[in-house]
Amino acid sequence: MDGGYGAHTIINKAKIYDFDQVDPNTADNTSSVSMLVNGADLQVTKTVSNPAPNPLDNITYTIVIYNNGPLKANDITLTDILPSGVTYVSSTISQGNPYNSVNGTWFANDINALASATLTITAQVKAAGITLGSSLPITPVRPLLPLAKPTWASPKRHQRLGMP
Numbered sequence: 001m002d003g004g005y006g007a008h009t010i011i012n013k014a015k016i017y018d019f020d021q022v023d024p025n026t027a028d029n030t031s032s033v034s035m036l037v038n039g040a041d042l043q044v045t046k047t048v049s050n051p052a053p054n055p056l057d058n059i060t061y062t063i064v065i066y067n068n069g070p071l072k073a074n075d076i077t078l079t080d081i082l083p084s085g086v087t088y089v090s091s092t093i094s095q096g097n098p099y100n101s102v103n104g105t106w107f108a109n110d111i112n113a114l115a116s117a118t119l120t121i122t123a124q125v126k127a128a129g130i131t132l133g134s135s136l137p138i139t140p141v142r143p144l145l146p147l148a149k150p151t152w153a154s155p156k157r158h159q160r161l162g163m164p
Helices: 155-160
Strands: 009-015 030-036 040-048 058-070 073-079 086-093 105-111 116-125
Touching (some): 058 105, 105 116
Antiparallel strands (some): 040 058, 058 116
16 A cells, blocks of 8 residues: 555645736735645564574564554554564464464554554574485485497498598
């Protein structure tokens, strides 16, 4: 969604520039109206408890949505899809609906001006390397042997091909 002019004042001015008669009072030839467009300045921050974890460590992502105002923000949905290198363990929220780990969404609901809402996600770092699902060792493929020198059926054919 494009916030556009949300939480901003828009001023619209109308002015008479030209007409055929003499106007003794030009002060009333201008009028303006200002509007505060409903909206809020939302800000999101995300931190991680350990930026250099070991395989199988649990880490915690903390996501905070701040409403810098000037108005209350309504019906806020945040999307945070976890990277492929971690597995979802659990989450907690300060308000709204629970975090959906399948599609990565959290409906935070409404946040008053100058307030915040927090989502924490605990995830486990996957083990390094590739799991093959078997305990069989991996054996490298044997290199191919060089091809033997071709033998020719008859010297005449050999000579016709121009080979030594």
